[in-house]
Amino acid sequence: MPTALRAAISVVMLAGFYLLGLVQLALVGWLLYEIWTHAHGVGAAKLSWLLIAAVGAVVAGLWRAVRAKPGEPEGLVVTPEQAPELWQQVRALAAEVGTRAPDEIRLVPEVNAAVSEDTRLLGLIGGTRRLYIGMPLMQTFSVDQMRSVLAHELGHYSGSHTRLSAVAYRGRLAMHETLDRVGTWNVFGWVFKAYGWLYRLVSSAVARRQELEADLASVRVAGVEAAVSSMRELPVVDAAWNFYMGRYIGYGWELGYAPDDVFGGFSQLYRARADELAELREQEPSDETSRWDSHPAIADRIAAMRAAPRTPHAVDGRPASVLLPAVEAAGLALQREVVDFGTRTVLPWADFTAASMTLVTQNRADRVFRSAARHTGVPAAGLAEVFGLVEAGRLGDLAAEFFPKATRAEAVAEFAGVMENLIELAAVRSGQVRWQHSWSEPARLVDRDGQPVDFTEIAKLAVAPETLEEARRRMAERGVQVETATVVQTRATGQGAEVLGAMPNVKVDGGEHADLILLSKGFVITPAPKSTDDGDKRVAALLGGVSAAELAARYRYIAFEEIATVRIDREVPVTATLLLHDGRTVGIEERWTADKMGKSDDLFREMLTHLRDRTDR
Structure with missing residues (x-):
């Protein structure tokens, strides 16, 4: 079937979605007329209310979709005066694929390229x-690879793929708004869900065909080798970008810091990790896809490219950054346009890494210090109190919390790794070492002369009473002061935690209605209405707006470290009691009628079992 015909069918189906809503509205109007013509009283009123509620959800979704408009375009506008060679390339490629050149070029903070068109009628x-x-x-592609990407996107214009983008946007929004509002009890919702399933099937097939057409435009204009090369490089750049955002920016960002050059840092990392990225390029592209995907599998796209007619093309292996003069300045300008630093402290990269790693080390140590305070009976503890437990032969009690499946002797031996982190913190706080930034490897501790330092042997000495004094002596020789390592956060927080699941509409302590959010470091309990309707939607909306750390700070938070043990009274639905170290108890009861969110109830049972088993040794 030609792509144009597929697209036409897709648009007709969008119109049909609106028409279906009008037909259902008319049907409800006729039913209401018949009800009140032949019946009266409470029964007629109840039936009328059910019909109005059912079709009301549909009408509300359609009305919001009709009134909605696509958001304002994002990114940094690049004018022809700012990047003449880039614009020259784009205009030449547009002429070659037989389409009108874009009116704007915008830089965006994504491993992607795209086109849009504001159309009328x-x-x-x-x-x-x-x-x-x-x-x-x-920052990473060659000029040849960039020409291929640009030709692909301009191919969407020449194939008129963007002409109906505004219509498609409204159609997708109509379906999303409508299907989100109707429940499983709603017969009108069943019809819309079936229609939406069919439309997604057709529109995804259309989108995949359009991608293949745009690929052929790329091959024709930029050449097979450039097209294949760019297709194989995209997953590599995407992996590097995700690694960069997660390992270099993410930790410090959550802790309240930000680097002063977000995009410039990625460029440096990409060059420094050349060997690792080369290994990624050796991997075969994915040949997996789904009927719901808007893009064909990369392997299939490459196969289609290689099967296309070949025409000779001049090779331009220069970095694509030559098309954008002063690319570093452009990155900073894009940063000002799209990055919201909020209240974070913005630092040069070296200071950003040092500050972030120091706080990461402090947070890890605080977890130990909080437990040490409980074991020693003091309000706030530090490395000195941990050494006190070692000296008294009680380190095993503390170590058991961190290595619950080990024997007492094994737990003490394993605790040497934890002790090393505590000593590193003392060394940093004493001003003897600092965290050194690196693009090619993880950050490492170095002394004042920039030489790597290692406290592994001292940590091993520090976990045994008979060698503790030797550990103290060696620390003193290096200028490391034990008393500088003390707790900062005396209460557990959700910093660094991830949301793993949620259970709407549970009962807490026998009566309080709440939603239970499952974090990787504890449980968050948020207030909830008594009714169990739409609990999944309420929780999904909550999770979409805040981070795990914000949830833990805003609502009642029970960190795993605060839980002494767990009593599971019933498996299905889950009924359990959390016994906390301070003597309090928290009862949690899953309700039969509550909404389900995936397999969160199974995950909750697994968490409870793990918390119970860690103390039943």
């Missing part, structure tokens, strides 16, 4: 065209 009249280019691609 259901796409019959063209409007402003925008080309979006991911900054990471400009």
Whole structure:
């Protein structure tokens, strides 16, 4: 089936979605007329209310979709005066694929490129065209690879793939809004869900065909080798970007710090990790896809590219950044446009890494210090109190919390790794060492001369009473003061935690209605209404707006470290009692009628079993 015909069918189906809503509205109107013509009283009123509620959800979703408009375009506008060679390339490629050049080029903070068009009269009249280019691609691709990407995107214009984008946007929004509002009890919802399933099937097939057409435009204009090369490089750049955001920026960002050059840092990492990225390039591209995917599998796209007719093309292996003069300045300008630092402290990269790693080390130590305070009976503890437990032969009691499945002797031996972190913190706080930034390897501790330091042997000495004094002596020789390592956060927080699941509408302590959020470091209990309706939607909306750390700070938070043991009274539905170290108890009861969110109830049972078993040794 030709792509144009597929697209036309997709648009007709979008119109059908609206028509289906009008038909259902008319049907309800007729039913209400018949009810009140032939019946009266409470029964007629109840039936009328059910019909109105059912069709009301549909009408509300459609009305919001009709009134909605796509958001404002994002990114940094790049003018022809700022990047003449980039614009020259884009205009030349547009002419080669047989389409009008875009009116705007925008840089965006994504490993992606895209096009859009503001059209009128259901796409019959063209409007402003925008080309979006991911900054990471400009930093890592060659000119040949970038030409291939640009030709692909412009191919969407030449195939008129963007003409109906506004219509498609409204159609997708209509389905999302409507299907989100109707429940399983709603017969009108059943019809819309079936229709939505069919539309997604057709529209995904259309999108995949359009991608293959745009790929052929890329091959024709930029050449097979450039097209294949860019397709194979995209997953590599994407993996590097995710690694960069997670390992270099993510930790410090959550802790309240930010680097002063977000995009410039990625460029440096990409060059420094060349060997690791080369290994990624050796991997075969994925050949897996789903009927719901808007893009074919990369392996299938590459196969289609290689099967296309070949035409000779001049090779341009220069870095794509030559198309964008002063690419570093452009990265900083994009950062000002799209990055919201909030109240974070913005630091140069070296200071950002040092500050972030110091706080990571402190947070890990605080977890130990809080337990040490409980074992020693003091309000706030530090390394000195931990050494006191070692000296008294009680380190095994503390170590058992961190290595619950080990014997007492094994737990003490394993605790040497934890002790090393505590000594590192003391060394940093004493001003004797600092965390050194590196793009090619993890940050490491170095002394004042920049030489790596290692406290492994001292940590091993520090976990045994008979060698503790030797550990103290060696620390003193290096200028490390034990008393500098003390607790900062005396209460557990959700910093660094991840949301793993949620259980709407549980009962807490026998009566309080709440939603239970399952974090990787504890449980968050949020207030909930007595009714169990739409609990999944309420929790999903909550989780979509805040981080795990914010949830823990805003609502009642029970960290795993505060739980002494667990009593599981019933497996299905789950009924359990958490016994805390301070003597309090928290009862949690799952309700039969509560909404389900995936397999969160199974996960909750696993968490409870683990918490119980860690103390039953």
